[in-house]
Amino acid sequence: MNAATPVVELKGITKRFPGVVANDSISLKLYKGEIHALLGENGAGKSTLMNIVFGLYQPDEGSIEINGQPVIIDNPNKAIDLGIGMVHQHFKLVEPFTVTENIILGMEPKKGLNLDHKTAAARIQELSEQYGLRVDPYAKIHDISVGMQQRVEILKTLYRGADILIFDEPTAVLTPQEITELMEIMRKLVAEGKSIILITHKLKEIMHISDTVTIIRRGKVIDTVKTSEASPSILAEKMVGRNVTFKVDKRSATPGAPVLEVRDLFVKNKDGAMALNGLNLNVKAGEILGIAGVDGNGQSELIEALTGLGKVESGSILLNGKELANASPRRISESGVAHIPEDRHKHGLVLDFSMSENMVLETYYKEPYSKGGFLNYKAIKEQAQKLINAFDVRTPSIETKARSLSGGNQQKAIIAREIDKNPDLLIAAQPTRGLDVGAIEFVQTQLIAQRDQGKAVLLISFELDEIINVSDRIAVIYEGEIVGEVLPEETNDQELGLMMAGSTAAGGVKHE
Structure with missing residues (x-):
């Protein structure tokens, strides 16, 4: 293999699904020791393309070459045999199992008739140290942080001998500190001769870590550029097809x-x-209160208490003067609270329901959507179509199952449904997690529009840029308490970071 031969070359890859061309004759080259970013809006076809490389889908047209040799990758095992590993956005780990059990699953080493856990754990420890992953082979998955679980996914690919790693939106669920650490790990991987395809829409990260960027829009390659010759605004414009502020x-x-x-x-x-x-x-x-804090300082429990999903031990939650502590989710919803949940799959949508059914999840029992115990499908469909048009939710039809939409379109659908309730209080938890710049702009504009209509908006986000840009007032949460309050125009990332780490010396005022 000559030095200039790509380790992966995609030639004219096309993939069609009913009603949509997900990949339209896409060509791409990945070279050894390179981080090649695949940039595109939600639903642009990035994940579909990588699922083809990993053998989860078959292309309708086009071919794949690995190290200059044509290959057919008809299942993930074939991809693994060819040295391709994929770190999925939604981790594929068995929670009660240990790190080692998860990594060796499906290819358990044997000693005679018994499982050879010890050798496997030693090899995992060795890989973990080599790449600076710092993972305990004996820890149980449900006891470790999300960032650590991602490292287990990375180890799983390395243990199986991957030289080509595909990262699908790897920073969507990480804290700023974990993102910095992940970047270090990726640098280490390429320094050791691995090659990486990074699917993302976070421009800051692309500028920081990648060598090359291929931009995809609505299934087509718009351009491939050297990162050093690009800028965030040029990339954003190529990605969404218009100027983005x-x-x-x-x-x-x-x-x-x-x-x-x-x-x-x-x-x-x-x-x-x-x-x-x-x-x-x-x-x-008429204000947006942003809650800033490192994950795990009580944000999830606060959201659950406010929405009726969790039990309040003591204290008071007043909405327009009415007590709602320990009220049922339905009563809270009917009192004028709308909720964009932090986990859209767990709490936002029923993935196997159609989009039209998902649009009336909280109102299906009211007229005009039901009468005398029977659902009025005509009214439900009209409502769904109205919201899908108004919020530009890209779906082949309102009868499409929620699970087959991209993350960004699932999120737009939830926001459409919640805002349509015309709430007094809108709770937005990680509302732009995993969204591209175009969709982020849309969501943030919607939150501000709610504020301008005199609604109260509670924004909980790990994205400090979002907290500073969107909030009118910022409260910092640390170990289950609000430790300080600042105005966005009078603070910065550093000061907020200090307060989030528990230092009140940063000039925050203790909120009474």
Whole structure:
């Protein structure tokens, strides 16, 4: 193999699904020791293309060459044999199993008739140290952080001998610190001769880590450029086909009376430890309160308490002066609370329901969607079509199952449904997680539009840029308490980072 031969070359790959051409004659070259980013909007066809390389789908047209040799990759085992590994966006791990059990699953080493766990764990330890992954081979998956689980996925590909690694949206669920560490790991991998395809739409990360970028829009390659010759604004424009502003356009807030008042809230986590320790906050009509904090400081428990999904030990949750602590999710929803959940698959959609059914999940029992115990499908379909058009949800039809839409379109559908309820309080938890710049701009504009209509918006996000850009006021959560409050125009990433780590010396005021 000559040095200039690509380790992977895709030639004219086309893939059609009913009603959509996901990949339209895509060609791409990956070279040894290179990080090649695949950039595109949600639903542009990036994951489909990589699922073809990993053998999960078959192309309708086109061919694949590995190290200059034509190959047919008709299943993932074939891909693994060819040295291709994929780190999926939604991890494929068995929670009660240990790290080692997950990594060797399907190719368990034997000593005679017995499983040879010890040798496998030693090899995993060795790989973990070689690539700076710092993973404990004996830890159980449900006991380790999301960032650590991702490292297990990376180890799984290395253990199986991968030289070509595909990362599908690897930073979507990571904290800023974990993202920095992942970048280091990727650098180490290419320094050791591995080659990486990185599917992402985060321009900052592309500029930081990749060598080459291929931009895909609606299934077609728009361009392939050297990262060093590109800029975020050029890439964003190629990706969405129009100029994208990175600053959110909004006028100053004119807050009214408090809509949500949380007083002295105590809530336990699923292990029975106290996750919220006397938390206090309020959100006024016509303002966006952003909650900044490192994952695991009580954000999830706060959202669950406010939406009726979790039990309140003590304290008060007042909505327009009415007590809602420990009320049912339906009562809270009917009181004027809308909720964009942090996990869209678990709490936002029923994945095997059609889009039209998903659009009335919280209102199906009301007229006009049902009468005398019978669903009125005509009214349901009209409502779904109205919302899908208004929010530009890209779906082949309203009868398509929710699971077959891209993450960004699933998120737009949830936001459409929640905003259509015309709530007094909109709780937006990680509303732009896993979305591209075009979709992020759309979502943030919707949140500001709600604020401008006099609604109270509670924004919980790990994206500090989003918190600073979108919020009118920022409250910092640490170990289940609000430890300080700042105005976005008077703070920066560093100061917020210090407060998020528990330092109140950063000038935050203790909120009473």
